[in-house]
């Protein structure tokens with residue numbers, strides 16, 4: 001890593017590991033300026049839409065769609081659900097996911113937190129090809 005000020009070489013003063021990222025304190029060997037870098041894996045994941053178009057995966061979009069489905073759920077819970085979904089997506093170790101696969105992940109997580117939001121989400125995204133799941137859930141809610 002070169003100095004952002006003078007472009008000369010830098011040395012690492014200290015490295016700290018936190019979760020899946022590394023924070024390093026660095027010092028420029030030439031101008032002695034100190035700065036911090038954060039190292040994080042970059043996940044290059046794309047989503048294949050129904051019309052076969054491909055777009056970069058954005059966790060924000062999932063969070064937005066959750067917010068719509070869970071209008072009465074606390075923001076903190078929506079954030080938690082979003083994080084769980086993101087972790088599952090990463091665990092799939094793939095570079096491509098279809099909107100359908102993502103929809104199923106969302107439903108799986110939503111079901112654990114908020115049944116009404118789950119149904120609302122499933123109804124809005126009814127093209128998720130998991131009608132059995134929905135059917136079972138409706139039966140369970142009706143008692």
Ligand SMILES: [Zn+2]
Pocket residue numbers: 003004005006007008028029030031032033
């Ligand atoms: Zn420098």
